[in-house]
Amino acid sequence: MKHVSRRALIKAIGALPFAISGTAMSAAHAKNEYPINPITLVLPVGPGNTADIIGRLLAQHLGASIGTQIVVENRPGAGGISAVKHVGSAKPDGYSLMYMGAGSAISQTLFKPQPFNLIESFTPITTITSNDVILVTGKNSSLSNIGDFLDKSRKTPGGLMVGISLLGTIQHLTAETFKSMAGIEMTIVPYKTASAVSAALASGDIELAFEFVPPMLGQIQNGLIKALAISNADRSKILPTVPTLAEQGFTDFNVASWGMIVAPNNTPDTIVQYLNKHIHSAIGEPDVMNRLTELGVRVQLGTADEANALLSREIVRWKTVIDQTKVSLT
Numbered sequence: 654m655k656h657v658s659r660r661a662l663i664k665a666i667g668a669l670p671f672a673i674s675g676t677a678m679s680a681a682h683a684k685n686e687y688p689i690n691p692i693t694l695v696l697p698v699g700p701g702n703t704a705d706i707i708g709r710l711l712a713q714h715l716g717a718s719i720g721t722q723i724v725v726e727n728r729p730g731a732g733g734i735s736a737v738k739h740v741g742s743a744k745p746d747g748y749s750l751m752y753m754g755a756g757s758a759i760s761q762t763l764f765k766p767q768p769f770n771l772i773e774s775f776t777p778i779t780t781i782t783s784n785d786v787i788l789v790t791g792k793n794s795s796l797s798n799i800g801d802f803l804d805k806s807r808k809t810p811g812g813l814m815v816g817i818s819l820l821g822t823i824q825h826l827t828a829e830t831f832k833s834m835a836g837i838e839m840t841i842v843p844y845k846t847a848s849a850v851s852a853a854l855a856s857g858d859i860e861l862a863f864e865f866v867p868p869m870l871g872q873i874q875n876g877l878i879k880a881l882a883i884s885n886a887d888r889s890k891i892l893p894t895v896p897t898l899a900e901q902g903f904t905d906f907n908v909a910s911w912g913m914i915v916a917p918n919n920t921p922d923t924i925v926q927y928l929n930k931h932i933h934s935a936i937g938e939p940d941v942m943n944r945l946t947e948l949g950v951r952v953q954l955g956t957a958d959e960a961n962a963l964l965s966r967e968i969v970r971w972k973t974v975i976d977q978t979k980v981s982l983t
Contacts, residue, residue, distance in 0.1 A: 687747055687924055691722040694914075695740050695751045697733035703867040703948060707782055707912060708752045710944060714935035732760035732821060734768045741774035745917040747924035750778070755823050755910040758967040762975050763821045763982060771968060775915040777960035779929045781936055782945065783953040784910040786827040786884040787895070789869055790861045791854045792877055799882055799901040802861065803835060812839035816850045816862035819843055821982050823910045826971060827884055828863040829978040834903055854878055865910065866892070866949035884908040891949050911953060911967070913960045925957050 696708045705727065712723035728736040733756050743749035753775070761771055790796045796805065806812045817824040820843045828841055842859055844850045847868035853859045861881070866889060872878045873892065880895040886907035888897055898906040914932060916925065933954050935941065945952055955963075974980070 687927065688719060688721040690748055691724050692716075692748050692750060693724045693726055695726045695728055695736050695749070697728060697736035697751070697754065697757065699727055699729040702729075703784065703865065703950065704752055704754055704912060706948065707945070707950065710941060711752075711781065711914075711932065711935060714938055714941055715932055718931045718935050732764060732768075733757045734760060734764065737769050737771070737774070740915070741769060741917060743917045745776070745920040747916060747920055747928065749917060750928075751775075751915050752912055753915045753964075754912050755967055755971070756821075758964065759821060759823070759826060759971045759975070761968055762972040763980070771964060774918055775964075776918050776920045776925060776957070777964055778914045778916055778925050778957055779932050780911055780913040780953045780955050780960045780963060781932065782912040783885070783951040784912070785866045785889055785949075785951070786824055786863050786908055786910070787866050787869055787873075787880055787892075788831075788861060788863055788882045788884075788898075789854065789873065789878045789880050791857065792879055794860065794879060796861070796881065797879070798896075799898065799903075802881065803837060805860075806835075806837045806839055812837055813861060814842055814859040815839045816842050816844055816853050816859040816864075818847050818850055818864060819845065821980070823908070824863045824865065826974050826978075826980065827908045829980055830908060830974055831863070831898070831903070831906070833978055834906065851878070870949040885951075889949070889951075891946060909951075911963065912950075913964070915960075929957055 694708055694712050696705055698704045709725050712725050716723040728739060736751055737757055740749050740751040757771060761767060761769060796802050815828055817828055819825065825841065825843070832839055844853060847864050850862045850864055851872060854862055869878065870891065873880050880892060882898045882901055883889055883892070883895050884898060884906065886897060886899050889895065936952060936954060942952060
């Protein structure tokens with residue numbers, strides 16, 4: 654056996670803490686490479702909107718999951734253009750994220766000149782929610798189903814008055830899609846908010862409305878308005894007695910808005926996968942799932958590749974609808 658001198662042994666033992674310390678520091682550095690700074694989550698809507706509620710809920714639970722503050726920044730207006738341009742031009746380092754909705758896929762075609770290219774500007778991380786459009790009428794309306802709607806519409810010159818929230822929205826294009834598939838006339842009346850749509854239904858200014866489930870849910874459950882159909886191919890868990898349009902003769906009708914988290918294009922895949930994992934974990938927490946169900950939205954989680962494929966399909970889909978229906982903002 655080789656003899657080790659006392660001096661060499663003391664020197665080796667003395668160096669040991671530094672070796673351990675250096676290894677620990679390297680491990681800690683690797684662990685904390687991302688994120689080490691607060692992350693900004695940009696929302697293309699104002700405070701109080703359903704997407705705002707979802708975004709803030711995610712920010713709270715994701716921040717707790719990864720041990721980093723998630724700063725929520727509202728950038729509403731102009732079909733999400735402000736938010737898209739702001740995040741799309743940010744550094745692709747994982748510190749600038751956006752909650753993107755289907756409205757952005759519509760805006761890319763609807764606004765002239767084309768304001769942005771979503772595929773070139775963003776790296777999708779994951780879908781998180783899906784939001785149905787629901788066809789509603791006043792509580793005292795004689796309409797009880799889609800058949801009643803079609804019969805009355807065909808007997809009314811110019812068709813029935815149908816409300817939506819703003820031109821160029823999912824609600825608007827869902828109404829236009831239904832109008833085209835049904836082969837009927839109807840007068841589409843835009844309002845600034847879902848609350849204004851509800852007021853118009855109550856006053857009788859409009860007979861029906863295409864609106865998202867969340868702002869209508871409480872009124873439906875309290876009997877203040879009647880729900881005739883859901884736009885999704887599957888019934889809603891929160892409104893299981895409301896039939897789909899597909900069940901009522903419109904076999905291929907399947908429309909839903911969606912929400913996904915995106916980052917600037919060229920964000921490293923390691924960061925994308927890290928965020929995908931922790932976003933899924935945050936959304937999957939029981940209190941988050943319960944809150945989303947209460948809101949009336951569906952949880953829709955998936956891979957980054959699935960989110961990218963959905964975004965590509967939706968851009969093509971809504972461009973086709975806009976071209977076929979000649980929808981414009983003027």
